[in-house]
Amino acid sequence: MHTYVSSPSRALPRLALALAVLGLAACSPRDHAARSGPLTAEQAWELAGLSLLDDAGRAFRTLSSESAKEEALFGRALTLLVAQPKTETNIHQAARLLTALADEASDPGLRVAARYYLGRVEQVHRLAPDRAAAARIYAALFEEHPDTLFGQLAFIKWSLLELHRGAAEDFEARASAVEDAGRLLTIPTLRKEHHLHLAFARLRNGRRDQTTLAHLRSAVELGVVRVNSRTNATIALVNLAHELGDHETALRFGRDFLAEFPRDIRASRVREILATLPSENPAEAASS
Amino acid sequence: MNIGRLNWLGLALLLGTFLFAALRVISYSRQSNDPDRPVLRFAHWQLEGGVRDAFDEVAREYMRLHPHVRVEQLAIPDRAYPSWLRTQLVGGTAPDLIAVGMGVTDELLARFFTPLTEHVEQPNPYNQGTPLEGLPWRSTFVDELTGSAFNVNLLEYYSIPSTLFTVRVFYNRDLWRSALGDTPHPADYRAFLAICARVEEWARERNRPISAISGSRYNAPFLMAQLFRGQTQRLALDVDMLRTMNASPSELGVAFLRGEFDLEDDAIRSGLTLMREVGHHMQPGFLQLGRDDAMFRFAQGTTLMMATGSWDATSLRQQVPFELGVFSLPSPAADDAEFGRFVLGPASEGNIRTASGFGLTRQSQNPELALDFLHFLASRPGNRLFTGRSGWLPAIVGVEPDAFMAPFVPRIEGVPDGFDLTLRSLGPDLERARDNHLHHLFSPSGGVDEFLRRFAPAARSAIRDGLRMRSRNAGRNVMRQDVQLAAFHRLGALRPDEQAQHASRFAALLEGQNSQEADLIWIEQELGRLASPP
Numbered sequence: 001m002h003t004y005v006s007s008p009s010r011a012l013p014r015l016a017l018a019l020a021v022l023g024l025a026a027c028s029p030r031d032h033a034a035r036s037g038p039l040t041a042e043q044a045w046e047l048a049g050l051s052l053l054d055d056a057g058r059a060f061r062t063l064s065s066e067s068a069k070e071e072a073l074f075g076r077a078l079t080l081l082v083a084q085p086k087t088e089t090n091i092h093q094a095a096r097l098l099t100a101l102a103d104e105a106s107d108p109g110l111r112v113a114a115r116y117y118l119g120r121v122e123q124v125h126r127l128a129p130d131r132a133a134a135a136r137i138y139a140a141l142f143e144e145h146p147d148t149l150f151g152q153l154a155f156i157k158w159s160l161l162e163l164h165r166g167a168a169e170d171f172e173a174r175a176s177a178v179e180d181a182g183r184l185l186t187i188p189t190l191r192k193e194h195h196l197h198l199a200f201a202r203l204r205n206g207r208r209d210q211t212t213l214a215h216l217r218s219a220v221e222l223g224v225v226r227v228n229s230r231t232n233a234t235i236a237l238v239n240l241a242h243e244l245g246d247h248e249t250a251l252r253f254g255r256d257f258l259a260e261f262p263r264d265i266r267a268s269r270v271r272e273i274l275a276t277l278p279s280e281n282p283a284e285a286a287s288s
Numbered sequence: 289m290n291i292g293r294l295n296w297l298g299l300a301l302l303l304g305t306f307l308f309a310a311l312r313v314i315s316y317s318r319q320s321n322d323p324d325r326p327v328l329r330f331a332h333w334q335l336e337g338g339v340r341d342a343f344d345e346v347a348r349e350y351m352r353l354h355p356h357v358r359v360e361q362l363a364i365p366d367r368a369y370p371s372w373l374r375t376q377l378v379g380g381t382a383p384d385l386i387a388v389g390m391g392v393t394d395e396l397l398a399r400f401f402t403p404l405t406e407h408v409e410q411p412n413p414y415n416q417g418t419p420l421e422g423l424p425w426r427s428t429f430v431d432e433l434t435g436s437a438f439n440v441n442l443l444e445y446y447s448i449p450s451t452l453f454t455v456r457v458f459y460n461r462d463l464w465r466s467a468l469g470d471t472p473h474p475a476d477y478r479a480f481l482a483i484c485a486r487v488e489e490w491a492r493e494r495n496r497p498i499s500a501i502s503g504s505r506y507n508a509p510f511l512m513a514q515l516f517r518g519q520t521q522r523l524a525l526d527v528d529m530l531r532t533m534n535a536s537p538s539e540l541g542v543a544f545l546r547g548e549f550d551l552e553d554d555a556i557r558s559g560l561t562l563m564r565e566v567g568h569h570m571q572p573g574f575l576q577l578g579r580d581d582a583m584f585r586f587a588q589g590t591t592l593m594m595a596t597g598s599w600d601a602t603s604l605r606q607q608v609p610f611e612l613g614v615f616s617l618p619s620p621a622a623d624d625a626e627f628g629r630f631v632l633g634p635a636s637e638g639n640i641r642t643a644s645g646f647g648l649t650r651q652s653q654n655p656e657l658a659l660d661f662l663h664f665l666a667s668r669p670g671n672r673l674f675t676g677r678s679g680w681l682p683a684i685v686g687v688e689p690d691a692f693m694a695p696f697v698p699r700i701e702g703v704p705d706g707f708d709l710t711l712r713s714l715g716p717d718l719e720r721a722r723d724n725h726l727h728h729l730f731s732p733s734g735g736v737d738e739f740l741r742r743f744a745p746a747a748r749s750a751i752r753d754g755l756r757m758r759s760r761n762a763g764r765n766v767m768r769q770d771v772q773l774a775a776f777h778r779l780g781a782l783r784p785d786e787q788a789q790h791a792s793r794f795a796a797l798l799e800g801q802n803s804q805e806a807d808l809i810w811i812e813q814e815l816g817r818l819a820s821p822p
Contacts, residue, residue: 041778041782042779042782042783045774045775045778045779045782046775046779048771048772048774048775049772049775049776049779049793050398050399050442051394051395051398051441051442051768051771051772052395052398052399053768053771055399056771056775071778071782074774074778075774075778078770078771078774079771081767081770081771082767082768082770082771109781113774113777117770117774120770124763124766124767124770124805125767125770149777153798156802157805160802160805160806160809161809163806164806164809164810164813165813168817189794189795189798193798193799193802196802197802197806200530200806201806201810203529203530203531204529204530204810206529208531224799225792225795225796225799226440226796226799226800227434228440229799229800229803231532231534232530232532232534235531235532235533235534236530236531236532239531239532239533240531243531262700263431263638263700264638264639265534265635265636265637265638265639265702265703265704265705266533266534266636266704267636267638267700268636268701268702268703269533269703269704
């Protein structure tokens with residue numbers, strides 16, 4: 001039987017190994033916050049804007065300035081919602097901070113924003129989301145603050161929930177309610193969102209009609225920002241206008257599409273549609 | 289030898305290795321930190337033939353223009369690339385420029401790479417004296433950088449591409465002449481099948497073990513998926529509920545579950561029939577073979593044709609001992625008696641975007657220099673050099689590919705393609721279900737019916753799982769976007785002079801969030817409806 005005894009010949013390599021491990025540990029990179037100390041609220045939001053949410057969370061926790069206290073609480077609440085691993089405790093704490101801000105923040109804009117995010121907590125962040133509760137918060141917020149960004153944003157989120165719930169037979173009534181309430185929107189970006197999602201929800205429910213066409217047209221005219229979304233919305237508009245015999249709309253937006261996206265895989269289809277329209281086809285226009 | 293001596297030997301080896309490594313690091317650091325000759329390093333995984341030479345040539349030309357700079361290329365094998373990349377970035381030893389794509393997540397991009405958005409809106413100085421002079425850099429790319437260069441979640445440009453890729457059929461010209469004489473390239477699927485049959489007949493008569501097509505689980509899908517998609521062109525428009533002529537995987541999945549189409553649909557059966565026909569012209573057991581096996585058989589001259597991408601063109605030209613030819617993947621013509629009724633026409637490749645881009649790391653010791661090198665690489669003269677040597681397709685407007693690559697230039701004219709059996713990559717479960725049963729389609733005792741009998745039950749459940757996965761992924765994105773949206777709003781409030789910039793980012797991100805949110809709510813609603821009894 002072999003007995004292992006610690007000896008100088010074995011201790012030395014072990015010492016070397018231990019030193020190497022310590023050396024490696026000393027050389028390991030330290031996090032940004034540790035190197036540069038506490039950040040400002042703006043820097044913390046910059047990290048959040050870059051989707052570096054853990055770093056942003058740490059930065060908000062170390063914010064000590066009294067003037068940035070509410071900013072820090074708001075940032076902490078939001079980064080707690082996405083902290084991993086996701087826990088009931090974090091979500092509960094985030095909701096508590098948001099409730100306090102919604103009730104007591106000195107900045108009225110922050111109070112509205114905090115209420116909006118309480119709706120988001122119910123809709124998407126809780127481990128067991130409660131869409132009905134979220135819809136109630138959104139509806140109340142829009143009713144009380146219809147002129148604010150987060151009030152109108154709450155309406156958009158409410159409308160997405162409203163358009164995609166319940167039985168298919170009730171869709172028309174719900175879509176009409178959304179359409180009516182949406183007339184109060186004043187911020188162009190959010191009006192565009194309203195028209196776009198109302199149009200697509202109608203299409204998903206088989207409504208290829210003038211109402212859908214009007215919403216699509218409004219959305220495209222207000223300006224869809226992302227390239228993919230803009231191509232899809234414009235193509236849908238051209239196709240639907242063509243199907244419904246609205247030649248003027250098909251022609252105008254078909255030409256716009258070809259000018260902006262000549263390489264798109266659907267460009268040849270748009271050219272085909274335009275070729276069938278009277279004003280692109282002089283002989284047909286003359287006879288009509 | 290006793291244990292003590294072994295320990296001392298081990299320690300000596302360890303110290304020796306350490307000393308050697310330390311000397312290398314010191315020598316390298318001295319070179320890197322020489323203020324009179326900064327070193328610029330760029331890393332990528334493109335080990336295909338000609339590409340490293342092309343990067344070297346661009347680097348040499350850049351060093352000729354800037355003699356005080358040294359440019360080094362690091363070519364990392366693709367299998368090691370993701371872990372190498374992460375180690376370098378986290379360890380703080382990353383090179384100045386890194387090929388973005390394999391293993392680079394949004395988080396890595398945000399944390400370790402510099403956004404290039406403001407630079408792509410400025411003219412590229414190396415385009416001076418060319419017709420692209422004065423144009424924003426973005427507008428000098430053939431796709432105006434609408435591909436992977438722009439990160440849709442972070443709303444920034446993070447990479448600058450140098451090429452784009454298409455897929456074609458390569459063939460052995462020598463074998464073609466021997467077996468087929470001066471037969472022209474096949475204009476459509478029927479002509480392609482006739483060529484397959486003729487070359488196999490020719491080989492049988494001479495007792496030579498030749499198959500028409502070199503297949504493998506890597507190559508075969510290029511050909512088969514295209515044939516299948518051609519058959520679903522009309523069906524894709526029929527189930528296009530949003531009228532975008534570009535139904536998303538989720539829309540296709542829901543349409544399937546709603547019963548708007550099924551696997552017994554004539555178009556689907558027709559697509560499977562085409563796949564089976566083509567599979568019979570590949571070497572037996574092709575589904576068990578890998579990319580290298582297919583390449584090896586083709587290079588050996590035991591197959592006439594092989595479908596692969598433009599990325600392999602230069603490697604093939606260097607490796608095969610015969611003259612290479614290229615033609616476009618064949619599809620059934622619209623007037624084909626059997627398959628034509630499902631076809632709208634040749635598919636457009638206008639949605640193929642530039643690729644293989646480099647990102648600028650935040651750790652770069654010389655970011656201005658690295659950006660300058662990127663400007664050169666993606667300028668008209670730089671891209672011409674790269675393209676000429678690599679044999680890859682150009683990414684910059686006005687740069688002509690070399691003559692051999694002309695057939696690879698994307699075909700812009702054409703119609704939107706249909707969908708394949710994965711419903712445009714709905715999810716991994718559906719792909720797995722297809723792959724698990726695909727051999728039933730090709731086996732002598734199998735066929736379309738046998739494949740469908742096995743695949744259909746698995747497909748329905750895999751489509752449900754794919755939709756659930758998409759909904760979960762969208763949910764995760766939406767949660768993170770909530771925080772980003774608040775960030776853009778607060779930054780706009782805290783920095784009034786930057787309000788317009790943050791408002792525009794808010795609007796773009798909100799559009800993306802609402803779109804994903806509407807999708808996820810709709811998917812969950814549909815899954816709920818379809819699960820409950822009518």
